[in-house]
Amino acid sequence: MNSLFVKILLWFWATLVITTIGSALISGLASPRPYLLTRLVAFELKEARAAYESGGRQGLERFKERFQSVFSGEGVLTDAAGRDLLTGADESVLLAKTREESRFPPFRRGGAVIGRASDDGRYWFFFVIPRERLASWFLLPEHWWGMAAGIFLCYLLAFYLTQPVRRLQKAVESFGHGDLSARASSARHDELGDLARTFDRMADRIQTLVDAEHRLLLDISHELRSPLARLRVAVELARSGDDREGAINRIEKEAERLNGLVTGLLQVTRAEGDPGALRREPVRLDQLLEEIVADSSLEARARGCDVRLVEAQPAIVEGDAELLRRAVENVMRNAVLHAPQGTAVEATLDTGNGKAAVRIRDYGPGVPEEALPRLFDAFYRVETDRNRASGGVGLGLSIARRAIELHKGAIRAFNAAPGLAVEIDLPAAPA
Secondary structure, eight states, rough: OOOHHHHHHHHHHHHHHHHHHHHHHHHHHSSHHHHHHHHHHHHHHHHHHHHHHHHHHHHHHHHHHHHHHHHHHHEEETTTTBBTTTTOOHHHHHHHHHHHHHHHHOOSSSSSEEEEETTSSSSEHHHHOOOOOOOOOOOOOHHHHHHHHHHHHHHHHHHHHHHHHHHHHHHHHHHHHTTOOOOOOOOOHHHHHHHHHHHHHHHHHHHHHHHHHHHHHHHHHTTHHHHHHHHHHHHHHHHTTTTHHHHHHHHHHHHHHHHHHHHHHHHHHHHHOOGOOOEEEEEEHHHHHHHHHHHHHHHHHHHTTTEEHHHHHHHHOEEEHHHHHHHHHHHHHHHHHHOTTOOOOEEHHHHHHHHEEEEEOSSSSOOOGGGGGGGGTOOOOSSHHEEEEEEOOOHHHHHHHHHHHHTTEEEEEEOOSSSSEEEEEEEEEEO
């Protein structure tokens, strides 16, 4: 019953059945059929003949008055030549008109005449139906009500079929004009509903690809900042002559990290465009967190603070190691950027209830409570000294959220008084 073809077929079948039965019922109950009219004229011919032969013109006149009062039409009795036996007028034209009448006089315009000759051929009786009575003979009030009901049903059918098409047309037009959020949003379960939902899926796919393409350039420009900053520090150390070998190794490592970073950003963009392309492999989250803490320590010391791993319980998650690294590293770098000199950024990893929870806390000024819900929005910056000092563009935490959500996890931030704490929850895989 969800097929549009079946609905249309059943609708027209029902309309046809209702119309046929209704017309037959109305005609049978209220409308005189042609053969009944012919029999009626034959009966009235006998009555008029008897009245004329027994009472002469006076008897025929009384019959005519009675006939007109009952049938609201004129009854004329003539001889075989068509002469009116009451008035003597020549009514031969009625003979010609009777021969030209169709079988269904109510359909004729301009009046109708039904005539019948007596068996012996001496008399003709004509039933003259006046013009103003024709419509009432054929179109009774019941017919008008039936036609009105049919028109209403046709209107409903036309609206039912065209309304979702108009909605889809508006959505396509808006989408073509650049409104990528335009959707048909149909709740129907037939072919038109399937068409609207197909369009919505196509629009979602196109919007996702366009947004991912726009974010890719922004993400690359943002994500390059962290390894480039570490490269600058390593270059300065190499120039100063202190531990030149270690500085060169650091430069090589950061160069490799830059290459991996670009690959990771492309993977994030591709995974957002096609979540099925996301790599799934076991990742030791505790080891990953230890590496991020070690890598971030160099930048932290250059800013006069420290990064400390307080606790890291063993934990395994399913996902892409590089995407997870990018997410946690962005949160860590954000904390380092806003940590006051002489303080430490603390990182912990706890497990329980089928989850692995990473918590990173700084001891900076925190953020206003009203800014917390928007902290992970792209380009959002809290209007305080915290962001002005960092010089960021508000993409790091947004990228982290996208990567975590691709792994079916959640990320949130809250003020730890003092400082800001960010918690990352990921589904833990069996050991």
